Amino acid sequence: MTQQPGERPIRVFLVDDHKVVRSGMRAFLSMLSDIEVIGEAADGQAALDELAVRARSDTLPDVVLMDLLMPRLDGVGATAEVRQRYPDVQVVALTSFSEAERVHAALEAGAAGYLLKDAEADDLAAAIRAAHDGEVHLDPVVARKLTQLLIAPAHTATALTARERDVLVLVARGYSNREIADTLVISERTARTHVSNVLVKLNLASRTQAALWAIREGLAPL
Template identity: 80%
Template sequence: MTETPIRVFLVDDHAVVRRGMRAFFDMLDDIEVLGEAGDGQAALDQLATMAATDELPDVVLMDLLMPRLDGIRATKAIKQRYPHVEVVALTSFSEAERVHVALEAGAAGYLLKDAEADQVGAAVRAANRGQVHLDPAVARKLTQALVAPQHTVTALTPREREILILVAAGKSNRDIADTLVISERTARTHVSNVLAKLGLASRTQAALWAIREGLATAP
């Protein structure tokens, strides 16, 4: 028996982009498109209707620059209302500042619109697993632009350093819990403590910091 396909919702103000993504996903057995919207507000309206019948998508592919309600604010609203729905940001811009804002809004990945089709599929699958997926060019740019926090790795306990290395490897809280034989709640608490001690805002920033400090290697 095959597994249930990952349910995806497309949000982009360009119909040709939505058609292209839908055509690509239609060729895959493990991903299906539930619906689409042309801006952030339309997406929120449709997701509210879907939530009422318990038919929310697993992953939303979200353009960042759109009329009415942009992708940043839409992403933040989705994560506040539907925490289990993952969002992958999609844009034609690669400025590090925009990436940070998207990730801090709750995006689980960041892709450029010229990404190869298999990169888009990989990002959706990673988000569905609770992992972060960044376009390689974006990851390099973020790593170069990351400002060093005031604290160093010496501020972390040995267990917190283990947690940081696992975060840098793209592990979800569940993966970390299984690896270290601890509860998922304890893993989540450790991750929060690591971010607080290093003065970082997201798991992605922590992963990039670990790579820059030589505690982990870039994917």
């Protein structure tokens, strides 16, 4: 896209806990005349700290590219904070996961777009420009998954994958995330993600509610 005379570039701030990802995005975006990377951070909390400094000097970005899975403060929490503190700053969520639940959480937090990390470079630029123009840009794969979530039967076991049902049964038995991970031979982080997805899909607020739900539905013994 050609930058109009006298028009300043779209200011972009990168947030990702992988330096190589930030470097790759910066390298690509530096080739575009209408987009300028003005800073970066390795996690959500570091991003909020840097944006607070920029707010005082009136150098806030127009768009933040926000990874969702990061230490200290994840992308969903950071997105919600950014949108609350700086309403004029748009956020495009960026992640390697395509679960519809993460899409929903990111959009609810105020994200103006959602891209997978394996998206084409041109799609990244398109998402930034769309966010800057007040539009929502969704990766096509993400859009399909979000649609599937919206039309799926609400709050029933059929909304869960086979692995999520296995996790739910173990939650009902009182297993911790570590014990679930050991039983299913997965990482503790993956176990934690599955538990979170179960709670979101069933609209439940806690593991205790999930256990009671599983017992009520006959998925786990009393």
